[in-house]
Amino acid sequence: DIVMTQSPLSLSVTPGEPASISCRSSQSLLHSNGYNFLNWYLQKPGQSPQLLIYLASNRASGVPDRFSGSGSGTDFTLKISRVEAEDVGIYYCMQPLQSLYTFGQGTKLEIK
């Protein structure tokens, strides 16, 4: 199975400041079609997960443009250009490249 490792596991950010979360996979997530099969999800407190980014860098419908995803192969990053209070929650990366999907451990974002 592909192991997904996120860092940091928690971060506290002042509103308006940027934030960055790293995700590393134990195997390359680059598909033969040229796309990196890496998704980012946010689970806000008391809510179901929601899709933020698919295929490493594509924002899902309705996701603010302050969220961006980048990376290729085994190293990926989620960036929030200016954190807002509504961004609190736990962020997960996930690989759907192999039939047995795997999630990272999650990164908890808090507001200072």
Place this chain on the structure above:
Amino acid sequence: EVQLVESGGGWIQSGGSLRLSCVASGFSVSSNFMSWVRQAPGKGLEWVSNIYRGGGTYYADSVTGRFTISRDSSDNTVYLQLNNLRAEDSAVYYCSRDNWNYQGHYYGMDVWGQGTTVTVSS
């Protein structure tokens, strides 16, 4: 409106069985890839199972041989049969649509239900 509604969770003794249901509206479960993801209390997300458009099924190692995913196009429902339950299966179980279109383009798990809670007592 596109949505998923899970049900069927509850309290069950170790070794028992439950069947979870996920009713879809606004799209067809048979025309999509569907997934179950769970979250144990205070823990992270864990993928459990997929059923592909063509009917193929996949399971996490932790549930292989005990859980079975299926679907019913007449009810537009995805099911997860949970057998031989263990305490470590206690979790909120979420159903989601894994969006692959017919051209092979992938758009992520873009629709999620509200979850149904399974509590296994040892």
